[in-house]
Amino acid sequence: MTGKAADDYARSQANKSSKRDAALRRTQARQDASLKREQAIAQAKQNAANNARNNALNDKAQRNKVFRAKLGGVVGGFLKSWAVGVIIGIANSVGKSAANNAIDARAEGWENEVIKKLGLNAVAVLK
Structure with a gap:
Protein backbone atom coordinates (compact mmCIF):
# COMPACT_ATOMS: atom_id res chain seq x y z
CA MET A 1 0.00 0.00 0.00
CA THR A 2 1.45 3.32 -1.00
CA GLY A 3 1.67 6.29 1.27
CA LYS A 4 -1.34 8.05 -0.21
CA ALA A 5 -3.45 4.90 -0.08
CA ALA A 6 -2.41 4.35 3.53
CA ASP A 7 -3.37 7.94 4.37
CA ASP A 8 -6.74 7.54 2.64
CA TYR A 9 -7.36 4.23 4.47
CA ALA A 10 -6.39 5.75 7.82
CA ARG A 11 -8.59 8.76 7.12
CA SER A 12 -11.46 6.48 6.15
CA GLN A 13 -11.07 4.37 9.28
CA ALA A 14 -10.88 7.50 11.45
CA ASN A 15 -14.07 8.86 9.86
CA LYS A 16 -15.87 5.54 10.41
CA SER A 17 -14.60 5.39 13.99
CA SER A 18 -15.66 8.96 14.73
CA LYS A 19 -19.11 8.30 13.24
CA ARG A 20 -19.45 5.16 15.39
CA ASP A 21 -18.34 7.09 18.48
CA ALA A 22 -20.75 9.91 17.71
CA ALA A 23 -23.58 7.42 17.25
CA LEU A 24 -22.68 5.73 20.55
CA ARG A 25 -22.56 9.11 22.32
CA ALA A 40 -37.83 13.41 37.43
CA ILE A 41 -41.36 12.08 36.84
CA ALA A 42 -41.02 9.60 39.70
CA ASN A 47 -43.42 15.02 45.95
CA ALA A 48 -47.08 15.36 44.99
CA ALA A 49 -48.01 12.40 47.20
CA ASN A 50 -46.00 13.79 50.11
CA ASN A 51 -47.56 17.24 49.71
CA ALA A 52 -51.06 15.77 49.57
CA ARG A 53 -50.42 13.71 52.70
CA ASN A 54 -48.91 16.66 54.56
CA ASN A 55 -51.79 18.91 53.54
CA ALA A 56 -54.30 16.34 54.74
CA LEU A 57 -52.48 15.96 58.05
CA ASN A 58 -52.20 19.72 58.46
CA ASP A 59 -55.89 20.19 57.69
CA LYS A 60 -56.81 17.54 60.27
CA ALA A 61 -54.46 19.09 62.83
CA GLN A 62 -55.99 22.52 62.19
CA ARG A 63 -59.52 21.14 62.52
CA ASN A 64 -58.55 19.44 65.79
CA LYS A 65 -56.93 22.66 67.03
CA VAL A 66 -60.08 24.67 66.28
CA PHE A 67 -62.26 22.00 67.89
CA ARG A 68 -60.10 21.95 71.04
CA ALA A 69 -60.20 25.74 71.21
CA LYS A 70 -63.99 25.78 70.92
CA LEU A 71 -64.35 22.96 73.43
CA GLY A 72 -62.01 24.76 75.81
CA GLY A 73 -64.08 27.92 75.48
CA VAL A 74 -67.31 26.06 76.19
CA VAL A 75 -65.85 24.17 79.15
CA GLY A 76 -64.18 27.31 80.47
CA GLY A 77 -67.45 29.24 80.18
CA PHE A 78 -69.33 26.49 81.96
CA LEU A 79 -66.77 26.32 84.76
CA LYS A 80 -66.80 30.11 85.16
CA SER A 81 -70.58 30.26 85.32
CA TRP A 82 -70.66 27.29 87.70
CA ALA A 83 -68.05 28.91 89.95
CA VAL A 84 -69.97 32.19 89.92
CA GLY A 85 -73.15 30.30 90.78
CA VAL A 86 -71.44 28.51 93.65
CA ILE A 87 -70.02 31.78 94.99
CA ILE A 88 -73.43 33.46 94.77
CA GLY A 89 -75.03 30.47 96.49
CA ILE A 90 -72.48 30.57 99.30
CA ALA A 91 -72.90 34.32 99.66
CA ASN A 92 -76.68 33.94 99.75
CA SER A 93 -76.41 31.15 102.30
CA VAL A 94 -74.08 33.17 104.49
CA GLY A 95 -76.26 36.26 104.09
CA LYS A 96 -79.44 34.34 104.90
CA SER A 97 -77.81 32.74 107.89
CA GLU A 108 -85.67 37.01 121.22
CA GLY A 109 -84.76 40.46 122.46
CA TRP A 110 -88.23 41.75 121.59
CA GLU A 111 -89.86 38.83 123.38
CA ASN A 112 -87.71 39.45 126.44
CA GLU A 113 -88.56 43.16 126.31
CA VAL A 114 -92.28 42.43 126.03
CA ILE A 115 -92.06 40.00 128.92
CA LYS A 116 -90.26 42.56 131.06
CA LYS A 117 -92.73 45.32 130.18
CA LEU A 118 -95.68 43.16 130.92
CA GLY A 119 -94.07 41.82 134.08
CA LEU A 120 -94.82 38.29 133.13
CA ASN A 121 -92.90 35.31 134.24
CA ALA A 122 -90.76 33.97 131.38
CA VAL A 123 -91.41 30.40 132.47
CA ALA A 124 -95.14 30.89 132.38
CA VAL A 125 -94.99 32.46 128.89
CA LEU A 126 -92.97 29.61 127.51
CA LYS A 127 -95.48 27.01 128.80
Whole structure:
Protein backbone atom coordinates (compact mmCIF):
# COMPACT_ATOMS: atom_id res chain seq x y z
CA MET A 1 0.00 0.00 0.00
CA THR A 2 1.45 3.32 -1.00
CA GLY A 3 1.67 6.29 1.27
CA LYS A 4 -1.34 8.05 -0.21
CA ALA A 5 -3.45 4.90 -0.08
CA ALA A 6 -2.41 4.35 3.53
CA ASP A 7 -3.37 7.94 4.37
CA ASP A 8 -6.74 7.54 2.64
CA TYR A 9 -7.36 4.23 4.47
CA ALA A 10 -6.39 5.75 7.82
CA ARG A 11 -8.59 8.76 7.12
CA SER A 12 -11.46 6.48 6.15
CA GLN A 13 -11.07 4.37 9.28
CA ALA A 14 -10.88 7.50 11.45
CA ASN A 15 -14.07 8.86 9.86
CA LYS A 16 -15.87 5.54 10.41
CA SER A 17 -14.60 5.39 13.99
CA SER A 18 -15.66 8.96 14.73
CA LYS A 19 -19.11 8.30 13.24
CA ARG A 20 -19.45 5.16 15.39
CA ASP A 21 -18.34 7.09 18.48
CA ALA A 22 -20.75 9.91 17.71
CA ALA A 23 -23.58 7.42 17.25
CA LEU A 24 -22.68 5.73 20.55
CA ARG A 25 -22.56 9.11 22.32
CA ARG A 26 -25.95 10.10 20.87
CA THR A 27 -27.45 6.78 21.97
CA GLN A 28 -25.92 7.15 25.44
CA ALA A 29 -27.18 10.75 25.66
CA ARG A 30 -30.71 9.62 24.70
CA GLN A 31 -30.62 6.85 27.30
CA ASP A 32 -29.33 9.27 29.98
CA ALA A 33 -32.00 11.82 29.09
CA SER A 34 -34.70 9.15 29.18
CA LEU A 35 -33.48 7.89 32.56
CA LYS A 36 -33.32 11.42 33.98
CA ARG A 37 -36.81 12.16 32.67
CA GLU A 38 -38.20 8.98 34.29
CA GLN A 39 -36.44 9.86 37.57
CA ALA A 40 -37.83 13.41 37.43
CA ILE A 41 -41.36 12.08 36.84
CA ALA A 42 -41.02 9.60 39.70
CA GLN A 43 -39.69 12.35 41.99
CA ALA A 44 -42.53 14.69 41.00
CA LYS A 45 -45.10 11.95 41.76
CA GLN A 46 -43.47 11.29 45.14
CA ASN A 47 -43.42 15.02 45.95
CA ALA A 48 -47.08 15.36 44.99
CA ALA A 49 -48.01 12.40 47.20
CA ASN A 50 -46.00 13.79 50.11
CA ASN A 51 -47.56 17.24 49.71
CA ALA A 52 -51.06 15.77 49.57
CA ARG A 53 -50.42 13.71 52.70
CA ASN A 54 -48.91 16.66 54.56
CA ASN A 55 -51.79 18.91 53.54
CA ALA A 56 -54.30 16.34 54.74
CA LEU A 57 -52.48 15.96 58.05
CA ASN A 58 -52.20 19.72 58.46
CA ASP A 59 -55.89 20.19 57.69
CA LYS A 60 -56.81 17.54 60.27
CA ALA A 61 -54.46 19.09 62.83
CA GLN A 62 -55.99 22.52 62.19
CA ARG A 63 -59.52 21.14 62.52
CA ASN A 64 -58.55 19.44 65.79
CA LYS A 65 -56.93 22.66 67.03
CA VAL A 66 -60.08 24.67 66.28
CA PHE A 67 -62.26 22.00 67.89
CA ARG A 68 -60.10 21.95 71.04
CA ALA A 69 -60.20 25.74 71.21
CA LYS A 70 -63.99 25.78 70.92
CA LEU A 71 -64.35 22.96 73.43
CA GLY A 72 -62.01 24.76 75.81
CA GLY A 73 -64.08 27.92 75.48
CA VAL A 74 -67.31 26.06 76.19
CA VAL A 75 -65.85 24.17 79.15
CA GLY A 76 -64.18 27.31 80.47
CA GLY A 77 -67.45 29.24 80.18
CA PHE A 78 -69.33 26.49 81.96
CA LEU A 79 -66.77 26.32 84.76
CA LYS A 80 -66.80 30.11 85.16
CA SER A 81 -70.58 30.26 85.32
CA TRP A 82 -70.66 27.29 87.70
CA ALA A 83 -68.05 28.91 89.95
CA VAL A 84 -69.97 32.19 89.92
CA GLY A 85 -73.15 30.30 90.78
CA VAL A 86 -71.44 28.51 93.65
CA ILE A 87 -70.02 31.78 94.99
CA ILE A 88 -73.43 33.46 94.77
CA GLY A 89 -75.03 30.47 96.49
CA ILE A 90 -72.48 30.57 99.30
CA ALA A 91 -72.90 34.32 99.66
CA ASN A 92 -76.68 33.94 99.75
CA SER A 93 -76.41 31.15 102.30
CA VAL A 94 -74.08 33.17 104.49
CA GLY A 95 -76.26 36.26 104.09
CA LYS A 96 -79.44 34.34 104.90
CA SER A 97 -77.81 32.74 107.89
CA ALA A 98 -76.64 36.09 109.20
CA ALA A 99 -80.04 37.64 108.52
CA ASN A 100 -81.83 34.74 110.19
CA ASN A 101 -79.52 34.98 113.19
CA ALA A 102 -80.12 38.71 113.39
CA ILE A 103 -83.89 38.20 113.10
CA ASP A 104 -83.82 35.47 115.76
CA ALA A 105 -81.75 37.66 118.08
CA ARG A 106 -84.03 40.63 117.54
CA ALA A 107 -87.13 38.49 118.07
CA GLU A 108 -85.67 37.01 121.22
CA GLY A 109 -84.76 40.46 122.46
CA TRP A 110 -88.23 41.75 121.59
CA GLU A 111 -89.86 38.83 123.38
CA ASN A 112 -87.71 39.45 126.44
CA GLU A 113 -88.56 43.16 126.31
CA VAL A 114 -92.28 42.43 126.03
CA ILE A 115 -92.06 40.00 128.92
CA LYS A 116 -90.26 42.56 131.06
CA LYS A 117 -92.73 45.32 130.18
CA LEU A 118 -95.68 43.16 130.92
CA GLY A 119 -94.07 41.82 134.08
CA LEU A 120 -94.82 38.29 133.13
CA ASN A 121 -92.90 35.31 134.24
CA ALA A 122 -90.76 33.97 131.38
CA VAL A 123 -91.41 30.40 132.47
CA ALA A 124 -95.14 30.89 132.38
CA VAL A 125 -94.99 32.46 128.89
CA LEU A 126 -92.97 29.61 127.51
CA LYS A 127 -95.48 27.01 128.80
